[in-house]
Amino acid sequence: MEIPVFTVDAFSNLPFRGNPAAICPLMHELTDDLYQKIAAEMNLSETVFITSINPSDNFTTGSRFRLRWFTPTTEVNLCGHATLASAAVLFKHKENVNPKLVFETRSGDLAVTQRGEGYVMDFPLNPPTKQDANEFKDILKAAVGDHQIQDVYLCPITKKLLVRLSDSCERSVLASLKVDAACSSEK
Known part of the structure; x- marks a missing residue:
């Protein structure tokens, strides 16, 4: 099985700067064990896995995706830089046509909007x-x-x-x- 992996430096437009994340767009879900092994192999602070919510959508036309973030040792509930990096992969490398992408996560829906050369993300409020x-x-x-x-x-x-x-x-x-x-x- 081949799994595409993009390494993206968030918060920077220069290579080897910013905050790196490994981004894996997947056609279908994998096992938690396999996610964890891939993240350990990537050995970055986070490796994120993107899958389509609707099987008929693809990475070019879909607007809603599922995201899961893994460190080399565990799954985490929220990772901002890896979410922005995921949107960058979909917008730039997969040429997604939507101006806004929504990611379903353990922390709720996270929306990322393309604005010029950059991206804007809405964090969940989670008010106490x-x-x-x-x-x-x-x-x-x-x-x-x-x-x-x-x-x-x-x-x-x-x-x-x-x-x-x-x-x-x-x-x-x-x-x-x-x-x-x-x-x-x-x-």
């Missing part, structure tokens, strides 16, 4: 929602100790917790925070 601090008291205790907490937010998509300490909290306090792993693992 305010939470009751009491629901996270053990993890908050482990992370910030007895410091006064003003707000707690959770992003349900990324599973990230945002903790806002009191506005009177000094920067030196933040710099000296140490997570108490024993406390956080109790629950």
Whole structure:
């Protein structure tokens, strides 16, 4: 089986500059094991695999594609430079006729629009929602100790917790925070 691979330096118009990614446009999905082995062989920060959503589309006329990003050791949820590099391969090398491409990913839909010689990408917003601090008291205790907490937010998509300490909290306090792993693992 032959797999086309493009190495693209994102954020640069000069060779050997920017942020490199390996781009593999595929006619059909492969196994996760094979994706991982290819990414390990490429040995770049990310190798991205592009497949068509609609079997009747091709890389020249399709406007929606599936993207998956792999480091040499694992699959990742989001990679901006490899997404831009994927769009560049489709626009420049596959001569895609659409002004905008949409990539379905683990992080949601990512749109890339061709604008002159460059590309513009829309990142997902993933806004957090305010939470009751009491629901996270053990993890908050482990992370910030007895410091006064003003707000707690959770992003349900990324599973990230945002903790806002009191506005009177000094920067030196933040710099000296140490997570108490024993406390956080109790629950």
